[in-house]
Amino acid sequence: MPTHVETLENGLKVILRPISDTRAVSTWVVYRIGSRNEVPGMTGSTHWVEHMLFKGGGKLGKGDIDKLISRLGGKMNAFTDTDYTMYFETIPASAMDTALMIESERMRNAAFDPKEVEAERTVVISEREGAENQPEFAVEEELWALAFQVHPYHWTPIGYKQDLAVLDREPLYRHYLRHYAPNNASLILVGGFDPAVAMQHVREAFSLLRPEAPPDPLRLAEPDQRGERRSDLVRPGPADLLSIGWHIPAAAHGDTPALILLSTVLGGWRGLLSFAAGDWHPRSNRLYHALVESKLATDAGVRQEMKLDPSLLIVSATLAKGASLDRVEQVIDREVDKLRRTVPVKAELDRAKQQVRSWARYEQDGVTFQGMLLSAGEGLSSWDFGERLLGKVEKVRGEQVREVAKTYLVDEHRSVVRFHAQGGAG
Amino acid sequence: MNLPDRTVLGNGAVLVSASLPSNPFVAFRGSIPAGVAAEGESHGVAEFTSRLLLSGTRHRTAAKLADRLEGIGATLEFHNGDEVLSFSGRSTRDTARETVRILVECLSEPTFPEREIERVRVELLNDLRIEADDTHLRAMRELERFVFPNDHPYGRDPKGGADRVRRIRRRDLVAFHEAHVNPEALILAVTGDVDRRLMEDAIAEPLSRLDTSSEGVPAIPPPRPHKPRRVSIPMPHKSQADIVVGGPAVPRRHDDYYALNLANLLFGRIGLYGRLGRNLRDEQGLAYYAFASLDAKTAGGMWSLAAGVNPANLSKATRSIREELDRLQTDPFHSDEVRDGKDNQVGSLIVSLERNAEVASELHRMEYYGLGMGFLEGYPEIVRGLEEDRVREVAMKYFTAEGSSMVVAGPVGRARLSL
The missing domain is CATH 3.30.830.10 (Metalloenzyme, LuxS/M16 peptidase-like)
Structure with a gap:
């Protein structure tokens, strides 16, 4: 399928896949940050940051992302993995600028209002407790902890409850500022658009965002296992x-x-x-x-x-x-x-x-x-x-x-x- | 999407199709009225039968069926529901004909081998144990039993319970299959990489080979009146409690349906779960999920809400749910809420029909409920035409604490709950 790839001056890689017979567009941003970039005591922070990025900042007030996408009949969500975090909105293609504006604000301007950080603590703990209700979660968490004793794959993206109970705003916000930058992300658009027009809109929304110093490479490697x-x-x-x-x-x-x-x-x-x-x-x-x-x-x-x-x-x-x-x-x-x-x-x-x-x-x-x-x-x-x-x-x-x-x-x-x-x- | 094509075959089966050429495969979804409602007093046979339709035919064993389907890269699934036996699948354009032939073979010539019956019996008993250990499923099952009392097909466990699973014999399955699995009232919706020629040659031709030998489509009785109850199910080994609240709603073709569907969206679905989610999740941080659902069927319906909370927050959460239900009476939906909800429903037509699976389901729903092939074109007008006061009225009428049952499952005691 024809795919147009271009990198902006600030390091944001843009991937456009036009599809002629659809009226929808799906906008994705993937950041190269996951639970593998966490350290003990801060497990679950990447996932918590993901939650905070639905709460506004910059041009967006609290609840605005929700309202903007809902009015369009769109769908949106985000996923935190061990290796990356991704966000998406699927909306009518005619409203593509709305998704680009949301993602542009999300990339550098999230508010991290202390009250909102605190309110979200119990939500992420509740998400973990819901998973704990399933025996399969206990098995999964145990297996990764057993197999990885040095590498951060030791813990799962949801993190440990004891870390979620004590983490506070400042390290979360630093984690965000450090990793949410155009040179640590890719923007993907799939749907009914003209690539040249879409690229122009992408430049308008993202080209002024400043890059950060590249994140340090992960130096931890799991040693060979010596026995079952x-x-x-x-x-x-x-x-x-x-x-x-x-x-x-x-x-x-x-x-x-x-x-x-x-x-x-x-x-x-x-x-x-x-x-x-x-x-x-x-x-x-x-x-x-x-x-x-x-x-x-x-x-x-x-x-x-x-x-x-x-x-x-x-x-x-x-x-x-x-x-x-x-x-x-x-x-x-x-x-x-x-x-x-x-x-x-x-x-x-x-x-x-x-x-x-x-x-x-x-x-x-x-x-x-x-x-x-x-x-x-x-x-x-x-x-x-x-x-x-x-x-x-x-x-x-x-x-x-x-x-x-x-x-x-x-x-x-x-x-x-x-x-x-x-x-x-x- | 263009207007869907609709064809009635000689044996009564109805084919509905729409082309979605950018999705490079064929997807289908179909049904036969051979669900729980068709089984009468033989509880559990519809579910048991549905799980055996890939377990061997007169021409192939279960293993050969799986080898052939997966060898051509196709998928085929059967699922039992309250009203229908449903089936769905995927294939490439080139293998669509063979996939539909296998579908027809599974529907018309299953052999119900004893060995597979025993395998499914083990599977069903395990599923019953797993569901009984799941806080949300357990609470929902109990709520459905209250809202649709007296063993109504919508209210009972389709598996029939462990005793029934142990007692069902091959002859019960054969009898149910012979009586109910036939092309009368069969619907098949197909989408993706399809055109008229493919529909005629690869889909209609094999499907028309199904013989009709029907006992007629059973009518589903209306549910008996619901008596609201409050129940807790202690599951002390769990971390989180699931709260479900709900009551009777309306059938899909009822005059209140569209207004109620919009009210449900505003109450517990739009954005981060509507008013309910805003209160429980966004403002108080009590729950990761708190949402409402509306399930409208042929003879009745149910609305419900669900929230997963830490047991220490149970009282706070139920109080907040009560506040939101009461607020529908004292502070009904504002004009801007209704406007946003309408915009969402109209806009979602584009977004919710981007996948083959979603389009096939929608086409199937249009035919099953007799909504007409022009339904999607007319839908925006239906939504735009809803009066604000009507939306408020149906919310006040159906979403009430007094008219609802509540079930809580999780690390809670047996103390009497209040809402």
């Missing part, structure tokens, strides 16, 4: 859960395409970001056959966490009542061992490639999804990250899938979290 790590959580819950995470390289690494096919063969594919998949779950994969068809689990899947830094490939399962965690772990071990020993047959590899190919289309469903995909790509490396990856996946041979299984799915480099459900409410 395990954690057993014994807590109230409705079903036993199992999660196993193996260290894998950063998303930009040359082994990522082969790992995508490994993930697909093992647990199916739901797209690069899986936002388009909704409730759909794949069934034509080894874990489904080994765990769900056999009634050991009611759900099983694989997540390849694609991140800026070395990350995890996670296998997880929700156990059927009466199934033992030991047995399910043995079955997963057996399936992983098969991947290490045997090259997938051609039909299986072809099917996996077809799934990846199809989901690359399904994730282009509308201007908002396209904007999200391009923004996440920018957050990881470049807007065309997904498209380039697809080209590389097509070229992967079966032997490479076995090689990455042997290299990365190593018992000594894995972390295992077992959730032993006690009682529950049923």
Whole structure:
């Protein structure tokens, strides 16, 4: 698809993807700041800053962002990840300037009114407490904490409650000023516009914003894991859960395409970001056959966490009542061992490639999804990250899938979290 | 979007389609009136049946169905609802014909293998346990039971409960399928990379092979009157309590529907959740989410609000909810609120129909509720024509504390709650 890329003098990278037959435009800004840029004691600060950027500043009073977008019938939101933070508005294309003005003000002029910072403390704690109600959250938090003992992937973007309870305005505001600058961001527009006209509007809204000194590169690297790590959580819950995470390289690494096919063969594919998949779950994969068809689990899947830094490939399962965690772990071990020993047959590899190919289309469903995909790509490396990856996946041979299984799915480099459900409410 | 095409096939199935060429694939959404309302006293069979339609046909096993669908990169899902069995899927233009043929095969020739029945039984029992441990789902399920009493199809758990799940046999599923899953009243909405030729060759042709052998479409009885209740469900191991409040609303074709839909938007949806969100989240920081919903169906409807709060803030939150409900009587929606709401509903037509999945759902809704193919064109006029006082009146009539039930699930005691 035709895509126009230009960088303003202040360092803001602008990516424009015009689509002729739509009347909507989706405007995204992605900042290269995530929970990986936090330090202990300030966990959750990036996410809290994201909340504060809906509360006005500069030309925008409190509640104005809300009102402006609502009147247009638009949708808007923001997401804080470990590696990046992104904001979007999807509105009628005729009102594109409204989104550009909001994002321009948000980039440098957020108010951080002390009263509003304080009011938001309980909101972010409430968001965390809502997540704590789900046993899966406890497993996820435990797994990352177990697998990463040096790198900030140790904590999740929501942060620890004890940090959220004591953080105050000044460090949050400094965090904002340091990282919200045009040279640490990309602006993405997808929808019904003329690129030349859109570029003119972008320049008017953003070219006067001052850049900041580039953020310091993250120097923390996770040392090699020296042996399997395990954690057993014994807590109230409705079903036993199992999660196993193996260290894998950063998303930009040359082994990522082969790992995508490994993930697909093992647990199916739901797209690069899986936002388009909704409730759909794949069934034509080894874990489904080994765990769900056999009634050991009611759900099983694989997540390849694609991140800026070395990350995890996670296998997880929700156990059927009466199934033992030991047995399910043995079955997963057996399936992983098969991947290490045997090259997938051609039909299986072809099917996996077809799934990846199809989901690359399904994730282009509308201007908002396209904007999200391009923004996440920018957050990881470049807007065309997904498209380039697809080209590389097509070229992967079966032997490479076995090689990455042997290299990365190593018992000594894995972390295992077992959730032993006690009682529950049923 | 151009006016959608509508075709009635010889077997009674209705096809609706609209082209959205910039989205490079085909998406569909359809339904058959074989949901909870069709199962009569055999509670749980509609849900059980829906989960088995990908579990094997006369021509293919479950594994072969999955291999073929995923081998061509297509998706196909079946879901049970209060009124209908719904199905949805995605494919490329080239594989649309085969995907629809598989859909037809799953609808018309399922074999309900015993092994898969037992797998689904395990899955349903796990889902019941998981839902019983989820504060929001548990509270909502209880609220629906109060608002639609006496085992009404809208009020009961579609899974039928653990005892029913254990007792359902293959013959129950076969009988339900034979009686209710057929093309009479089938609707299929298709969008994306489609044109008339694709609709005729790849969609209509395989769909027309479905045989009609119907017992007729069952009428859904109107719900019995709701008696407001206040209930707490202690779940001491949770961090957060979920509050839900709600009561009866109107069917989709009721005269009050559009005014009530706008009132619901203003009360708990627009922007950061309307008046409700402004109070609970924005001003007091009590909740990450606090929003209202309106669910209007064929024979009735329900409005509800939900908020997740720390248990220490429970009283403050329920008091604030009460204040906002009472405020609808003493300080009804202002003119600028109504104006903003109307602008939002008209503007959202462009934004909410940008994705294939959203367009297919909307086309399906238009046909299902008999709104007409020109509905989207006429919608702005309907909204603009709503009188402000009418919007205020319906809010006062339906959104009342006295007429509502309240359920709280989470780390709370059994103490009597007040709203």
